[in-house]
Structure formats: C-alpha cells, structure tokens
Amino acid sequence: MSRLHVKKEDQVFVLSGKDRGKTGRVVKVFPASGKVLVENVNVLKKHIRPNPAKNIQGGILPEAAPIPLSKVQVICKECSEHARVGFKTHEDGKKVRVCKKCGAELD
Ligand SMILES: [Zn+2]
Incomplete structure (x- = not known):
C-alpha cells in the first residue's frame, strides 16, 4: 500500500x-x-538526429522529464493552497489524503 502524497x-x-x-x-x-x-515542468530540449531512412526530421523536441516527488506539493481543491499532505483512515479502512492547511480530504 503506497503512501505517496501525489x-x-x-x-x-x-x-x-x-x-x-x-x-x-x-x-x-x-x-x-x-x-x-x-x-x-522540467521540459528538456531533446535533440533529434535526422534519419532520412526512417523519414525522421531532425530538430529540437521539447520533452518533460520526471522530477523528484519531494519537489512538489499537491494543490488543495478546497483552499487552493499548496500544502503538505497528511493521511487519514476512515472507519471502513479507506485511506485518504488530507490537506494539512485546511483539513480537507483530497481523495
Ligand atoms: Zn486545503
């Protein structure tokens, strides 16, 4: 069971x-x-080599690359702030994420 905040x-x-x-x-x-x-976010310019045999034109293609999870925070739908995320378990065992700023459930 993952406890990822994103x-x-x-x-x-x-x-x-x-x-x-x-x-x-x-x-x-x-x-x-x-x-x-x-x-x-974290868009890198990927250089593409032309390859006429495969009908590929050369050039620069922007491509987003992954960034560490620790560098992002979820934006809460309730308070519209980016916030740290807490976890809460409902009585039925369902785990949900909560906004640490306003307490709203995010899932
Ligand atoms: Zn919030």
Whole structure:
C-alpha cells in the first residue's frame, strides 16, 4: 500500500528547481524512483538526429522529464493552497489524503 502524497491527475506546485513556482498536472508517478512527471515542468530540449531512412526530421523536441516527488506539493481543491499532505483512515479502512492547511480530504 503506497503512501505517496501525489497521484496522477493532481494539480501540483513545484517547490524548487528551475521551474520553482510553476503549477501543473501530474501525468505519471514513478513510485520506484520517487519521481513524478508533471505537464510542462522540467521540459528538456531533446535533440533529434535526422534519419532520412526512417523519414525522421531532425530538430529540437521539447520533452518533460520526471522530477523528484519531494519537489512538489499537491494543490488543495478546497483552499487552493499548496500544502503538505497528511493521511487519514476512515472507519471502513479507506485511506485518504488530507490537506494539512485546511483539513480537507483530497481523495
Ligand atoms: Zn486545503
């Protein structure tokens, strides 16, 4: 059972790095490496070599690269702030994430 604070489709806030202060949608979470892929964040310019045999044109393609999970915080839907996430277990055993700022459930 994972206790990751970020899930796919979350809106997250970037805390550090070159995209500090940006927000974006989580495209994918990589639990094994502790990383997260966020739309339009940590975009690298990937150089593509032309390969006429495969009909590939050369050029520079922007491509987002995963960043460490510790660099992002979920944006709470209730208070619209980026916040640390806590965990709460319901009586039926369901685990949910809660916003540490306003206490709202995020799942
Ligand atoms: Zn909140």
